[in-house]
Amino acid sequence: MEYAKEHIKEMPELIKVVVVGLDIVKSKDVYGDKATNPEKEVLNIVCENAELGIKLSETVNYYPAENKKVPANSKLGKLITKYSGLKIGSVISLILNKEGFYKLVLA
Secondary structure, eight states: OHHHHHHHHHSOSEEEEEEEEEEEEEHHHHHGGGOSSTTOEEEEEEEEETTTTEEEEEEEEOOOGGGOOOOTTSHHHHHHHHTTSOOTTOEEEEEEOTTSOEEEOOO
């Protein structure tokens, strides 16, 4: 555990990661018993930075194709706007704090 904490402290605050997976899953598959709407479909975005040994996933609300439009103020809408689309191979940024928690750069 100490190694992990020391390793995180050495990492840069702003990190680029590559999208390696985009999966539509049920909310219950991500959150288990804590899912407020277990059957709701969500988009699970899997990213990694192989050089730094980081692999993480972020879950956002999914908007089926029949909706035709993703709300611009949603997390998915902000990702699409900021990074000119979202697909496997897209490079996105995140901010990593010294405790190991991250936040996607959306603005």
